[in-house]
Amino acid sequence: MNKNSNSQPKSNEQEIGDSTFEAFNGTFSSTQFSNDNLVEDPSFDDLAKDEFMECDDISPPRKTPFLNDTKSQGTLDASLTELVDQQPDHKETKELKFGDYETYFYHKKLKQQEKDDQYVQWRTKNSNQFPPIFSNCVIYVNGRTDPDITQLHRMIILHGGVFLNYLGAKSNATHVIASNITPRKIIEFKNFKVIKPEWITDSIKEKKILDWTKYTLFSPQYDQKVLESDRELKEKSLPLNRPIDATHPEFLKFFFENSRLHHLSTWKADLREKFQQEALRASKVSQTLRTKPKIIMHIDFDCFFAAVSALSHPDIDFANEPIAVSHGGKGSSDVSSCNYAARKFGVSNGMWVNRALELCPELKILDYDFKLYEEKSKIFYEELTRIEPDCIFPVSVDEALIGLSSIDDEESTLLNICEKLRNKIYVLTGCTVSIGASYNVLLAKLCLRKAKPNGIFFFFQPNNVGNFLKNIPVKQLPGIGRKIEDRLSNHLNKGSKETVTISNLSSVSRDTMVKFFGIKTGTKLFGYCQGLDDTDIDISKNPSKFIRKSISIDVNWGIRFEKQTQVDEFLSRVADHICQRLLRLGFVGARLMLKLARRTKGAPIDPPKYLGMGLCDFLSKSTNLGAPTREVGLIATELKSLYRIIGVAIADLRGVSVTISELQKCDSDATSAVDQKQLQFEAKKPKEKKVQGIEQNVLKGGSVFPHYSPAKETLQKLLQKHLVDLDAFKALPNEFQQEIKLELERRSVEQLFEKSPKKNRNRNCLLQNRSLKKIGKVRPETQNKRIDLISNQRTLNKLTLNIPIENLGDSVIHQKTELSGLTMEGQKTLVNSYWASEKTKTFNKHYNLGIQTFYEFEDWKNLLKDWVRFSFENENEKPIGIHENDLDVFYGFIHKLILNEKIYEVLSLADIITCSLNSSELVDNDTNNESDWRKIRGELLNMLKTNLVQKGACIDTT
DNA sequence: GAGGTGTGGTAGC
DNA sequence: ATCGCTACCACACCTC
The missing domain is CATH 1.10.150.20 (5' to 3' exonuclease, C-terminal subdomain)
Incomplete structure (x- = not known):
C-alpha cells in the first residue's frame, strides 16, 4: 500500500492512474506510515462510521477502468476493499448537514449503485444465463410499471444495458420505459422512444432484442412518427435561418441556458453563498478562536465536464478515446473540457472545435449536460461534508479546498482519507478526482497539478520547498x-x-x-x-468577508444591434433579468455600472467567432441609484441613460455588462431575519391607524385619499407647489397644459399616498436607513423622486447632469429618433436651414467646451441663451445658424432630463428659447433661423409630451 | 489620506 | 455556425 511512500515527486508527464505519494517530513514521520494504525485512528474510525450507514446489502463495486489500472490497482483496490468491508453502523444517529431529503437520495443512489455492481458481477459470472441483449441500450424507467422499476432495473443491467436514474434533457437514453403516460410527459418525452415494459420482458424471453416500434406506448394518434412529423412541420414553419442574436426577446434565457461560463459562475456564487451562510450559522454557535488548518487539501475532478458528459455515452472508452465537450460539432465553438486522451493530441480547454479537430480528427464532441454536472457536483460536496473537515472552501462546481487539523500526525491517515474519498466519489459519480495536499493553499494547488489526472500528491517538506518549486511555470x-x-x-x-x-x-x-x-x-x-x-x-x-458584494450580468456574445430601440429593449430585458436575480438572492443594490464592449477600430465587423465580440475596447460608467433598490423601471432607465453617456455607436456594440453593487440584504420573505428586525423597527402604532382610516374611507365609497381633494387645489397653487413657472406654463399649447395639470395633480395625490404607511410597510427593508426620502427615490413610478428634486430650487441649480458634451455628438441622432417618434430623416430635416453640414463652426467648438466637461443646470440655461444669440450672429453676411452637432448635443441633454423626469427643467429651457427669440438683442437678420428655433422648442415639448403620455399609460395599467 | 471612479486581470470547464 | 460569465481584487487617477 505504501509502495510509493518514499518516491520523489513524479514528473508532469505521468501516466494516467499513477498515484504518487511524497513522504512527509516534519510533522509527519514516514515510519508511522503503516496500515496498523488505520483502525485505531479515531478520525479514520469516524470516517468509516459515516460511510454506508443504512446500507445493508453491500458488495464490492465492479472493477472499473480506474481500478483496473495496473499502476494504481494495488493501492486503490486494497483501500477500496477496506472501505466497503467496514461494517455499517446502524446506530449512527448523527445529523447530516444536508437534511433528510438529500440524505435519503444519497443513500438511495448509493444502494442503487451497489445493486448495479452486484448485478454486473453476477452477469460476468453467469454470462451464459444473461445474454447481453441490451448492450447498446441506455434505458430510463418512468412512473409505475409492471414489472416494477427495481425488477426492470435488474433485468436491464443483467442483460448488459445501462440503467438511467435520471433523464436529463440531453440524456443519451435510447429508450424510455413506461406503462402509463400523462399528456405532459408525452411532450417531455417527445424526443425519446417511449416503450411498454413488455418490450423488456419479451426481449428477455426471446433472448434477443425485439423491434421496439411494436411496443410503443403512445396511442396511434400520438404515435412517435406523428409527433416527429409534427415537429418537422413546426421547425420548417419557424424562420430558423435567421440567427438568434440579442434582438430576440428570448435571447437572454436561451443564451444563459447554454452558456457554460454562466453556469460555472452562478454555481460558484451559489456555493460560496451556501458555505458562507453555513459558516455564519456555525460562527454564531461557537465563537472560539480557530487555528489555521495544518493541512490544506485541494480536490478537483479530472476534466469534469468531459467525464460527466461521457457518462451518458457508455460506448465511449473514456480512458483511451479522445473526447471533448462543446456546442455543436464544428466551427468556432469553444472546447470547454477534453479528456487526457484528447490532450495527448494537443487539444486543450478553450480551444475552438475546428482547431481541435485539426489536431485530432477522431475527436468525439459531446454535448453539455448542465443538469448532470450540477447533480454530480452536489454528490461531490456532500461527500466532502461527510468527512467533516475543519473547513470547506468551494473553488468551483467541481473543485474545493479543504482544511484539516484534527488528524493525528499520521501520514497513513491522510493518504487513506484521500484514497477513500477518491474511491467514494468515483463510486458515486463515476468520475475521478485528483487530490493535492500540503501545508498551504499555494502548495496544495501545485500538488494538485502534479496529482492530475486521477492521482494524489502530497508535499510536506518546507525545507525542500525551493527544489519543489524551481521548475514550476x-x-x-x-x-x-x-x-x-x-x-x-x-x-x-x-x-x-x-x-x-x-x-x-x-x-x-x-x-x-x-x-x-x-x-x-x-x-x-x-x-x-x-x-x-x-x-x-x-x-x-470571518464570514462577513465572504458575503456577496455585487451581482452582474455579462453578455458578450450575440450582441448585434441596428437601432437604438433594439438596444433600449435589450437593456430593459437585462434590467429585468438582474432585478429578478436581486429578488431571488434577496438583495437591493445602490450602485449601477454599465460596461460596454465596443469593436476596436479596425477590427473586422464580423469576428472569426460566429456572433462573437472580436477585439473590443471596454468602456464603463457607473451611477449611484440614490438608495438600494431592485426597481426594474429605475434600473432600466438608468441603464439607457448610462448607455447614452458612454455613447458607443450602435453598430459597434459587441458586449453589454451590468453590475449592481453596494448591496444590502432585503429578503422579500417576511419570515427572514432581516425583515423581522425591520418589522420591529417599524412598529409605530399611529401609522397603522392611518391605514385603517384610508381603508375605511374606501369602504364608505369615498376618496381613497381622505385628506386630499385635488379639485380644491387651484391650478396656480399646483404650479407654485411644483415650482412650474406660470408664464412658461401659459406659453404651452392648451392640450399640453392639460397634461401637465393632470400630471401635477396626480403627483400631489401620489405624494400623499407615498407617505402612507401601507406602502412603506411593503418596503420595510429600506427603513433600515431611517430615511423616507431615500425610499421615495427608489421608486420613480411613484414620482417621489421628481418631487424630491423639483421641489427644491437649490437642489435644482446644483444638479449635475452628467452629459459629456463631446460624447453625445456621436449618437444622439438615434436618441432623438427614440423620443419624438420621428424617423431619423425627419429629425435631420427638422432644422431645414440653409447652412450646410460641412460647416465646421459649431457652437460647441467655438466655445471650446472641452471634453468630459460636466455642467450644472444653470450652466445649461446660460449656454442655451448664448447659443441662440450665437446662431444669429453673422458670418459671410449670413447668420451662423444652428449646427446639427450642437443640436445633437442639446437633444441628448434634453433626453437625459426627460429620462430623469426633470419636467420643470425642460419647460424652462423651452421658455428660454421663447424669451431669447423675443429679446431685442438679437439681430433680426433671418426669419428661417428664428423659425428653426421655434421648431426646436416645439420638439422639446413634443419629446416631453411623448414621454408623459408613455408614463401616464404605464401608470394607468398598474 | 480617505474615498470615489474607471479599468484591468484572474479563476473555473 | 453559436451560447466569450461573473465575482472579486487591485490599482491608477481623481477630488475633497
Missing part, C-alpha cells in the same frame, strides 16, 4: 495569468517564447516585483516564489 501560480506571465516573460526573456519558471524569478527582487505589479500582487508573487502563502480558507473565521 509561473503561470501555474494562483492569480498569475496570461498578462502577468507575458510581462514577466518580456522582462526576463526579452521576448523569447520560453516558459517562465519560478527559478527564472529568483533573480528578481521583491522591490522589482512590487514596482512591476503593484504592492499586493508584487508581494504575493514574491512570497509564492519562496513557497509562502497565507491565504486563509476558513470562511467561518
Whole structure:
C-alpha cells in the first residue's frame, strides 16, 4: 500500500492512474506510515462510521477502468476493499448537514449503485444465463410499471444495458420505459422512444432484442412518427435561418441556458453563498478562536465536464478515446473540457472545435449536460461534508479546498482519507478526482497539478520547498495569468517564447516585483516564489468577508444591434433579468455600472467567432441609484441613460455588462431575519391607524385619499407647489397644459399616498436607513423622486447632469429618433436651414467646451441663451445658424432630463428659447433661423409630451 | 489620506 | 455556425 511512500515527486508527464505519494517530513514521520494504525485512528474510525450507514446489502463495486489500472490497482483496490468491508453502523444517529431529503437520495443512489455492481458481477459470472441483449441500450424507467422499476432495473443491467436514474434533457437514453403516460410527459418525452415494459420482458424471453416500434406506448394518434412529423412541420414553419442574436426577446434565457461560463459562475456564487451562510450559522454557535488548518487539501475532478458528459455515452472508452465537450460539432465553438486522451493530441480547454479537430480528427464532441454536472457536483460536496473537515472552501462546481487539523500526525491517515474519498466519489459519480495536499493553499494547488489526472500528491517538506518549486511555470501560480506571465516573460526573456519558471524569478527582487505589479500582487508573487502563502480558507473565521458584494450580468456574445430601440429593449430585458436575480438572492443594490464592449477600430465587423465580440475596447460608467433598490423601471432607465453617456455607436456594440453593487440584504420573505428586525423597527402604532382610516374611507365609497381633494387645489397653487413657472406654463399649447395639470395633480395625490404607511410597510427593508426620502427615490413610478428634486430650487441649480458634451455628438441622432417618434430623416430635416453640414463652426467648438466637461443646470440655461444669440450672429453676411452637432448635443441633454423626469427643467429651457427669440438683442437678420428655433422648442415639448403620455399609460395599467 | 471612479486581470470547464 | 460569465481584487487617477 505504501509502495510509493518514499518516491520523489513524479514528473508532469505521468501516466494516467499513477498515484504518487511524497513522504512527509516534519510533522509527519514516514515510519508511522503503516496500515496498523488505520483502525485505531479515531478520525479514520469516524470516517468509516459515516460511510454506508443504512446500507445493508453491500458488495464490492465492479472493477472499473480506474481500478483496473495496473499502476494504481494495488493501492486503490486494497483501500477500496477496506472501505466497503467496514461494517455499517446502524446506530449512527448523527445529523447530516444536508437534511433528510438529500440524505435519503444519497443513500438511495448509493444502494442503487451497489445493486448495479452486484448485478454486473453476477452477469460476468453467469454470462451464459444473461445474454447481453441490451448492450447498446441506455434505458430510463418512468412512473409505475409492471414489472416494477427495481425488477426492470435488474433485468436491464443483467442483460448488459445501462440503467438511467435520471433523464436529463440531453440524456443519451435510447429508450424510455413506461406503462402509463400523462399528456405532459408525452411532450417531455417527445424526443425519446417511449416503450411498454413488455418490450423488456419479451426481449428477455426471446433472448434477443425485439423491434421496439411494436411496443410503443403512445396511442396511434400520438404515435412517435406523428409527433416527429409534427415537429418537422413546426421547425420548417419557424424562420430558423435567421440567427438568434440579442434582438430576440428570448435571447437572454436561451443564451444563459447554454452558456457554460454562466453556469460555472452562478454555481460558484451559489456555493460560496451556501458555505458562507453555513459558516455564519456555525460562527454564531461557537465563537472560539480557530487555528489555521495544518493541512490544506485541494480536490478537483479530472476534466469534469468531459467525464460527466461521457457518462451518458457508455460506448465511449473514456480512458483511451479522445473526447471533448462543446456546442455543436464544428466551427468556432469553444472546447470547454477534453479528456487526457484528447490532450495527448494537443487539444486543450478553450480551444475552438475546428482547431481541435485539426489536431485530432477522431475527436468525439459531446454535448453539455448542465443538469448532470450540477447533480454530480452536489454528490461531490456532500461527500466532502461527510468527512467533516475543519473547513470547506468551494473553488468551483467541481473543485474545493479543504482544511484539516484534527488528524493525528499520521501520514497513513491522510493518504487513506484521500484514497477513500477518491474511491467514494468515483463510486458515486463515476468520475475521478485528483487530490493535492500540503501545508498551504499555494502548495496544495501545485500538488494538485502534479496529482492530475486521477492521482494524489502530497508535499510536506518546507525545507525542500525551493527544489519543489524551481521548475514550476509561473503561470501555474494562483492569480498569475496570461498578462502577468507575458510581462514577466518580456522582462526576463526579452521576448523569447520560453516558459517562465519560478527559478527564472529568483533573480528578481521583491522591490522589482512590487514596482512591476503593484504592492499586493508584487508581494504575493514574491512570497509564492519562496513557497509562502497565507491565504486563509476558513470562511467561518470571518464570514462577513465572504458575503456577496455585487451581482452582474455579462453578455458578450450575440450582441448585434441596428437601432437604438433594439438596444433600449435589450437593456430593459437585462434590467429585468438582474432585478429578478436581486429578488431571488434577496438583495437591493445602490450602485449601477454599465460596461460596454465596443469593436476596436479596425477590427473586422464580423469576428472569426460566429456572433462573437472580436477585439473590443471596454468602456464603463457607473451611477449611484440614490438608495438600494431592485426597481426594474429605475434600473432600466438608468441603464439607457448610462448607455447614452458612454455613447458607443450602435453598430459597434459587441458586449453589454451590468453590475449592481453596494448591496444590502432585503429578503422579500417576511419570515427572514432581516425583515423581522425591520418589522420591529417599524412598529409605530399611529401609522397603522392611518391605514385603517384610508381603508375605511374606501369602504364608505369615498376618496381613497381622505385628506386630499385635488379639485380644491387651484391650478396656480399646483404650479407654485411644483415650482412650474406660470408664464412658461401659459406659453404651452392648451392640450399640453392639460397634461401637465393632470400630471401635477396626480403627483400631489401620489405624494400623499407615498407617505402612507401601507406602502412603506411593503418596503420595510429600506427603513433600515431611517430615511423616507431615500425610499421615495427608489421608486420613480411613484414620482417621489421628481418631487424630491423639483421641489427644491437649490437642489435644482446644483444638479449635475452628467452629459459629456463631446460624447453625445456621436449618437444622439438615434436618441432623438427614440423620443419624438420621428424617423431619423425627419429629425435631420427638422432644422431645414440653409447652412450646410460641412460647416465646421459649431457652437460647441467655438466655445471650446472641452471634453468630459460636466455642467450644472444653470450652466445649461446660460449656454442655451448664448447659443441662440450665437446662431444669429453673422458670418459671410449670413447668420451662423444652428449646427446639427450642437443640436445633437442639446437633444441628448434634453433626453437625459426627460429620462430623469426633470419636467420643470425642460419647460424652462423651452421658455428660454421663447424669451431669447423675443429679446431685442438679437439681430433680426433671418426669419428661417428664428423659425428653426421655434421648431426646436416645439420638439422639446413634443419629446416631453411623448414621454408623459408613455408614463401616464404605464401608470394607468398598474 | 480617505474615498470615489474607471479599468484591468484572474479563476473555473 | 453559436451560447466569450461573473465575482472579486487591485490599482491608477481623481477630488475633497
